[in-house]
Amino acid sequence: MTTDQHRTPTDGVEFEDEQEAVDAAPGGLGRRHFVGYVVAGSTLAVAADLTTGAMPADAATPAAGSGTPIPSAPQIAEAYDLEDLQTQAALPTSQLITIEVDKDGVAHFALPRMEVGQGITTSTAMIIAEELDLPLSKVQVSLAPARPELLFNQLTGGSNTTVSTYTPVRVAAALAKKRLLDAAAILLGGQVALLKSKEGIISLPGGGSVTYGEAAAKAASPSTEKVDVTLKKPSEHKVIGTPRNRVDALDAVTGKKQFSMDLAVKDALPTMICRPPTVNGKPKSIKNRAAVLAMPGVTHVATLPTGVAVRARTFGQCIDAVRALQVVWNRGTVEGMDDEAVLKQLRAAQLPLAVPKVPILAKTVEASFEFMFRSGAALEPNCAVADYKDGKITVWAGLKSPLVAQANIADALGIPQTNVTVNVITGGGSFGHKLFSDGAIEAARAAKAFGKPVKLMWHRCDEPRQGRSHPMSTSRIRATVLGNSILTFEQRHTGVSTDFRHGLGERLTNLAADLPTGLGNLGFSESIFLLTQELGYNMGVVTQLLTETKNQEQFPTSSVRNIYSPDVRTASELMMGKLAEALKMDPVEFRLRFLKEERTKAVLRKVAEVANWGKTMPKGTAQGVAIHKEYKGATATIVELDCRPETVNRKIRDAVTGPRVMRATIVVDAGLVINPRGLEAQMMGGVSDGIAQALTSSSHLRNGSFLEGSWDNFFYTRQWNAPLDFQCVVMKSDSEQPGGAGEAGVASSMAATAAAYWKATGTMPTRFPILHDQTPDAFEVKPFSPPIPESPTDGLQYTY
């Protein structure tokens, strides 16, 4: 038996006995024996290395084709994907995560990840409750502050949390239970083997019982010790895999759940920023500083690199001050540009489609698609609390990459990183948006400039106009068909560059030398693309390549939920529709014939059955189907879309109605599922995102500025767009490996909605969202100067 302490990425996993080696899943997930630590302290504190059990999966062998499909060589993501990269990135670190059991028998764990609604505090509490035999109510999971010693192991993204923390959290919890049992044996005067632990109580049959709280003090250790520990077998699991409600649900429905702007930090007054009229403009000078400082409630005004900050007693007074500020601005980074100009740049950057030599009789099928900018903003805008004093700063914010935030704040203020404390607060959504710390850096700068604590928040209008967007992209595909076979499938995806400077890029830099398949030679974006994209079909020569225009400073961009996949998959699945047509096959039958993997076929068969694929639909309505494969799992979605005029033309004030998904069915295989109810919630959210991206939600660049300024301009899915019938089926899986959940539902939902639109209207959509060219007619553009709108005063006229 070896420990995990000195393992390198290329080591195999050693097993204690042969039987375990046979049972074990690739990558060591079947292992049950690990080493943990009992940490010195006055109550029981146990720890595990965060990298425990974190081994990339072995390279997959290509699936054998059957019948006509021509087997395609494995794509990189099949053998080694983004999950593996993130998990492997953690290996060189050797840092501990700690679970403490207090005198009341409550287990405490500070998760080095960020909860943004995806349910990881609940699933992590379930994992701890499982190994510790504790009720869920006695497990308290909080969010760890920035811990520089974790190096790259504190990034929340790529739906990787459970994939990377599942084993180490179990090891720590199992060790805690082992120590409690040892202590209880002494207290009760019996043998450990005879003790039973249940719901936080340890009993000796016929010999009394002690609570975990009573045993915890006894189990405390004066020194740190290394201890062997054995995990439960999956067949013993009573919590993992059962549907549970969220641990923070009661706080959420009673208004007690605290987000960054709800924190009571002494003297932290509301602060907002007057921003430029065009994208990335910079402030040059303020014309009326004294007049603004004299406004009611206003305490401070200062120029920051991104705009002019004002601090006031209330946010309402900040809004008034921002509107009153007269600022001279430098030019932005896309002055004069519009959507068409960006598209022109993208078309010029497209790589040629270089189809290998194919027989002369082969038929070529081509398609080309465009995907517009989309704001990635959550409902909680960018915000942070910051308190600067004597060269040290404390920041409270929703941050998915707190270590990068810490470094950036130190740089911005010119202070050592050790003088920056970053507290991670649960976020009001993220969808990729909180990978960056734009608001936290501004809050830190403002706190220093003012010499006073601030509570800095972006106005809603700032978000789509100056916040980070999903980059615009194009996708071109060419396939060749001969008889009943697809000989080639070439996809060239071209986009405005995605900003990955939140740390993922650093991981790649860090790992470049070790990466298989020569990934180290590629740029960050190309690597992420190759690590996430997997067509999943046997179509002879398959290539999917990304080119990004090198204009990272030009547009504020970021990964948005599911990164490249919604666009890439929508393009490729529409192409599957064309190929099915070319082969005169039903879309589901076609996919089942050409898909490589049984898991993907299984979710497709299931969704076809549950959604009653192929049923007769009224004219103007249709079903659409699509699959997606990522995050160690697969999804398949069927939607029923209503494109009839009476539906499309529904009139709702300040809204875009359009075609409506009446029914959505999504089937997911996410490997080992911790909390099926939470997984279903993530699929529901993914479907809402997919519908929005297919039909209505986008930003429009005109003359150097984005037109959208609020939720009545940027048309995310609303109740009137939501499916009347939603169903999610979670596939049973024998896998011992958890897959990703947070982003997994988006791509196939977007693609299925696009496919349904094509079938219902007879026109294959090629620009997304489908209503992009019509949505500007649905709203009046808010002024760019002042940059934010006045707060209305007529609210009492809209009561109901």
Added chain:
Amino acid sequence: MPKHTFKLNGETVTVDVEDDVRVLWVLRDILGVTGPKYGCGINVCKACTSHINGKAFNPCSVQVKDLKETDEVTTIEGLPDTVGKELHPMQQAWLDRDVAQCGYCQPGQIMAAVALVKKVKAEGRAITNADLDSIRNVCRCGTYSRIREAIKQGSTKM
């Protein structure tokens, strides 16, 4: 500075603040009542939805001077007291259906749902899909289907 008096969650409160400050900021920044959330500040996203005299309203769009001393403002924090229980049936339905994801919009969603159901009941009818379609509250996590189920469940207990 002018003084403004109104009833908040069953208690009379008086604040010293300029006339034109919107009620959302009086609640959040001055009184420390943080259940109502900011999501747009222009009466679009509805994250701040609360009740005034039992009807839904958005405090981001009402000046504090427009509140009368007799006006009763109820935020999510005061909702259970309106039925004299620990939780309003709509909050319980929300828990039963595990509706919340990030939870940011949920206080506003619940306050909107309660007002909508009361309005529909006052019209002597059951809640319909058309009623649910009329809800304007944004949920960026997209948990719309569970919101619909919870409102239907909650309406049976109100």
